[in-house]
Structures are given as structure tokens and as C-alpha cells.
Amino acid sequence: METIDTVILGAGAAGLFCAGSILSKGRTGRSVLVLDHAAAPGEKIRISGGGRCNFTNLASAPDRFLSQNPRFAASALAGFRPQDFVALVDRAGIAWHEKTLGQLFCDGSARQIIDMLLQRMRGVELRLNTAVTGVVRREDGFVVTSSGGEILARQVVVATGGRSIPKMGATGIGYEIARSFGLALIEPRAGLVPLTFAQQDLDLCRPLAGLSVTAEVRHKAARRLAQFRDGLLFTHRGLSGPAILQLSSFWQPGDEITVDLAPGIDIAANLREARAQSGRVSVATALGRSLPARLAEAIATDCGLQGARLADQGNAVLQRVGGRANAWAVRPVGSEGWRTAEVTLGGVDTRELDSRSMAARTVPGLYFIGEVVDVTGWLGGYNFQWAWASAHAAGRAIAALVE
Numbered sequence: 001m002e003t004i005d006t007v008i009l010g011a012g013a014a015g016l017f018c019a020g021s022i023l024s025k026g027r028t029g030r031s032v033l034v035l036d037h038a039a040a041p042g043e044k045i046r047i048s049g050g051g052r053c054n055f056t057n058l059a060s061a062p063d064r065f066l067s068q069n070p071r072f073a074a075s076a077l078a079g080f081r082p083q084d085f086v087a088l089v090d091r092a093g094i095a096w097h098e099k100t101l102g103q104l105f106c107d108g109s110a111r112q113i114i115d116m117l118l119q120r121m122r123g124v125e126l127r128l129n130t131a132v133t134g135v136v137r138r139e140d141g142f143v144v145t146s147s148g149g150e151i152l153a154r155q156v157v158v159a160t161g162g163r164s165i166p167k168m169g170a171t172g173i174g175y176e177i178a179r180s181f182g183l184a185l186i187e188p189r190a191g192l193v194p195l196t197f198a199q200q201d202l203d204l205c206r207p208l209a210g211l212s213v214t215a216e217v218r219h220k221a222a223r224r225l226a227q228f229r230d231g232l233l234f235t236h237r238g239l240s241g242p243a244i245l246q247l248s249s250f251w252q253p254g255d256e257i258t259v260d261l262a263p264g265i266d267i268a269a270n271l272r273e274a275r276a277q278s279g280r281v282s283v284a285t286a287l288g289r290s291l292p293a294r295l296a297e298a299i300a301t302d303c304g305l306q307g308a309r310l311a312d313q314g315n316a317v318l319q320r321v322g323g324r325a326n327a328w329a330v331r332p333v334g335s336e337g338w339r340t341a342e343v344t345l346g347g348v349d350t351r352e353l354d355s356r357s358m359a360a361r362t363v364p365g366l367y368f369i370g371e372v373v374d375v376t377g378w379l380g381g382y383n384f385q386w387a388w389a390s391a392h393a394a395g396r397a398i399a400a401l402v403e
Contacts, residue, residue, distance in 0.1 A: 004033045006398055007144050007153040009132050009174070011036035013045055013117075013387035014370025015159035020120035021395025030399075032124040033153075035146060037131040042114035043168050044161070048384070053110030055089065056082040056388070057381035058102035065386065066249055066376045068186055072350040073375045073386065076358070080392040082385055092116040103380045132160075135177050135366075142365065155365045155398055159391065162344025162371040163188055170338075174372035175347070181363050184349040186374040190341035191249040194240035195257075195332040201238070204302055208234035211294055216263040217243045219250050226250040229263055237336065245379050248335055249345060259328040261299075265290050268322025272315065279311025283321065286310050291325065299324050343383050347374040357397035358390050367394040 006022060008015045011034050019034050040046075045053055057064070060082050062074040086104065089096055094116065095107035106112055118126075131147045135156055144151045160174035175185055197205065215232035218225065226247060233241035239259075247257060267290060274286040283305045287296035300306055303321050305313070313321075335341070348368045352360055358373070360366040369390040377383040 001143075001150050001152050003031075003152045005031045005153070006033070006155040006157065007142075007151055008032065008034045008157040008159055009036075009135075009144070009177075010034075010159035010161060010370070011038065011041035011126060011128065012159060012161050012370065013042065013384055014161075014391040015157070016041060016114075016117040016121060017388050018157055018159060018369060018391035018395045019124040020117060021392045022399050023121055023123055025396050025399035032121075033151070034121075034124060034126045035130045035132055035144070035148075036126075036128055037147075037171075038169055039129055041126060041128065042117065044165065045114050045117075045384075046110050047168075048110055049105050051110055052105045052108070053113045054099075054103050054105050054381040054384065055096075055113055056085050056104050056385045057378075058082050058098070058104065060102075060377075060382055060385040060389075064378045064382050066191075066345065067350055067374050069350045069374075072353075072355050073389075075355040076389040076393040077385070079356075079396070080389040084392075085385070085388050088116065088120070089113075092119070101380055132173055134180065137181070137363065137366075155367065155401075157367040157369060157394055157398070158372055159369050160372055162347060163338050164190065164341040164344050164371075166338050174368070178348045178352075178368065178372075181360065181366065183352040183360060183363075186346035186349050188344050188346040190335055190337050191345040191376050192245045192342035192379050193248045193335040193337065193340055194235065195238050195244055195248055195251065196334045196336060197238040197330065198333050201330050202236075204298055205234050205238055206236050208294055208298055209236045210234065211292060212241060213261055213292060213295065214263065215241075215243050216260040217247045218258045218260075219247050219255060221250065221252065221255060224250075232259070232261075238332065239330075242379055245342065249343075249376060249378070251332065251335075253334065254331070256329055256331045259330060260326050261295065261328060262290050262325050265326075266322065267291075267325040268319045271310065271313075271318040271321060275310045275313070275318070279309065281310050283308050283310050283313060287321070287325070342379070343376050344371055345374075345376045347372050350374050356393060358394040359397060367398070369394050 216229040228246040230243040231241040284300035370387045
């Protein structure tokens with residue numbers, strides 16, 4: 001049986017970075033092997049950010065991450081900051097720019113980030129097209145079973161990701177490994193995903209499919225208010241766009257969300273003012289001064305005011321129209337699920353892991369990093385930063401081990 005010091009399961013962002021961290025911090029001669037069932041490494045990196053990779057976010061504080069234990073990510077995030085990854089990008093000669101809200105992108109291709117990670121882990125063996133089927137523990141280490149045979153490893157790092165984007169080969173093998181060692185899981189579910197709606201709401205959304213506006217969306221549950229102002233996209237199935245994707249990670253089935261389609265504008269007040277100045281215009285025309293024409297017409301129609309003159313409407317009616325624009329209460333019936341989800345919520349329960357090393361508390365030598373763990377970032381580069389930070393924490397801990 002082949003013997004390796006450290007086997008890393010998964011050649012995504014976390015797995016590749018962990019390999020490089022072990023190599024850069026550890027003694028020479030340590031053997032590290034990365035296994036992945038895919039034909040190429042870093043496939044999610046390649047497609048991220050429209051092909052330009054939103055590789056981090058400068059605002060990566062612990063409060064930008066969701067977990068059953070909100071404080072868990074703090075240690076790893078403090079140990080490897082966005083500026084640390086930017087330093088690596090700069091040393092690699094990769095040009096980048098800040099887009100909005102602290103989001104950093106490559107000027108060129110996401111492939112540059114993959115190449116940088118592969119260069120950083122030079123000396124590590126990368127075995128692709130190799131599916132892992134299980135891990136078992138024995139006295140002298142772990143036996144990793146794969147389509148390429150069995151491997152004996154002193155340490156195993158599970159960096160297999162979550163269930164999002166199954167067309168790229170996402171599986172639940174990381175969760176199966178955790179369960180096999182008796183580790184608890186927080187039930188995985190789709191995150192950063194478009195929401196779907198009942199027929200009455202779709203009747204409004206479908207004619208507007210393709211229309212994008214800046215909106216403010218809100219969701220309140222228990223004592224927590226989630227609120228995001230960003231782009232909102234009407235689709236044939238409901239609502240999408242950055243604002244909705246952000247909110248989807250907080251939303252639970254049965255919950256109501258509130259959408260302000262004209263943030264910062266008091267639509268009812270504007271309509272009352274327009275009525276005093278030019279009451280002969282239609283309600284839709286007056287709405288169109290603050291909203292895109294298609295959306296204004298749809299709201300007027302939805303309120304039973306298609307073709308109605310503004311002058312004929314009382315304050316109560318205008319208040320109702322304003323509420324429809326500034327405080328549209330809607331109850332999603334679900335999400336588009338794993339097919340379009342950008343991340344996985346839930347995963348290995350953080351109570352099972354040491355926050356400083358990402359090691360399983362009850363299974364020495366076993367580590368979990370990246371998306372497989374119950375830590376999920378907001379949209380906008382946060383999940384890559386968690387991949388780098390958690391991988392660095394594990395890599396540094398493994399490199400410090402005295403064999």
C-alpha cells in the first residue's frame with residue numbers, strides 16, 4: 001500500500017491552498033498528495049466572477065459569515081487576511097481591481113489564480129480523475145480508498161466542498177466521511193440561490209423577466225434583520241440578482257421577505273406631488289418617473305389602476321401604490337436548489353472542530369476545511385476568503401507537527 005504523509009481530498013480552492021501552505025511552512029521531504037475526481041483542478045475558481053474570479057473581499061470580518069457558531073471563523077480569518085492573499089496575487093504579477101463593496105477581481109482570467117495556486121504547491125503530487133470512496137482509521141493512520149487504490153496517510157484533509165453546482169461534479173462525500181467518524185452535521189441546504197414564487201407573484205415577475213433594478217430586500221427572523229441593497233433581477237421563475245442571492249442564505253421556507261423597488265424614494269409622496277402638478281397623467285406614467293417604465297406599468301396594473309388617471313386617485317390609493325413599490329411583501333415558495341446555488345449552507349458542525357487548526361476534536365489527524373464546514377460567506381468573494389483562511393489554518397497546523 002502506498003504511504004503518504006498528508007492526503008488532501010479535493011483540488012478546489014481550499015485543497016490547493018492547503019497543499020501550498022503545508023509546503024511553505026513545513027519541513028522538506030514531507031509528502032503531500034491531492035486527490036480529486038475532476039479532470040482539472042480549481043474548476044469553481046475558473047467559472048467564478050464571470051471568469052475573472054472574485055478572489056477575496058476586503059471586508060471579510062466574521063459578521064459576514066453564517067454558521068451555527070458565528071464566532072468560529074474568527075480565528076482562521078484573523079490568521080490569514082484578505083491582504084495576505086492580495087500579497088500572493090501581487091507577487092505572482094496578477095493585475096486586479098476592486099469592483100464594488102470590497103470585491104477584488106482579476107483584470108484578466110481566473111485561470112491566473114489557479115496557476116498561482118499550482119505554482120505555490122509545486123512539489124505536491126496532484127492526482128486527478130481519482131474518486132475517493134471512503135476513509136477509515138487504523139492505528140498507524142488513515143486508509144483512503146479511491147478509484148486509484150488504497151493509500152495510507154498520517155493526516156487527511158477533507159476539502160471536498162459542498163453540494164452546490166452538481167453539474168461540476170459536486171458530491172456529498174465530505175459529509176459521508178464526517179458521518180463515518182461520528183461527527184455531527186448541520187443539514188446542508190442551497191445558499192446564494194434564486195428564490196421561486198407562487199403563481200400570483202409569478203404573474204407579476206414573468207412579464208418583467210430580464211429587467212434589473214437596484215432594490216433593498218429585507219428578511220426578519222427572531223431578533224435578526226438581514227437587509228441588502230443591490231441588484232435585483234426579475235426572472236420567469238421569480239427573483240434573482242445579488243440582493244436576492246444574499247437574502248436567500250437567511251431565508252427559511254415559509255418566511256416572508258420585503259422588497260423596496262425604489263430605495264431612498266418615497267413613491268407615495270412623489271405620486272401626491274405629481275397629482276398636484278399634473279393630475280391628468282396616468283398612474284403608470286407618474287410611477288415611471290421613479291421606476292423603469294415596464295415595472296411602473298406592471299405595478300399600476302397589479303393595483304388595478306391600468307390606464308387610470310392620477311387625478312382620480314385619493315391619498316389612500318396612492319399610499320397603497322407606494323407600499324407596493326417601497327414595501328412589496330412576498331413569500332417565496334422555495335429556491336432553485338442545488339442546480340443554481342453558488343454555495344452550500346450547513347456542513348460539518350463547527351463544535352466538532354478546533355477553530356485554530358480545523359482539526360476534528362475527536363479524530364486526531366483528520367481536518368475539514370472550506371465549504372464542507374458549516375461556515376458560509378456572503379456573496380462577493382467572502383467564500384473564497386474562507387477557503388484560503390481555513391486551508392491556511394489547517395496547513396500551518398499540519399506543517400508544525402513533529403513526525
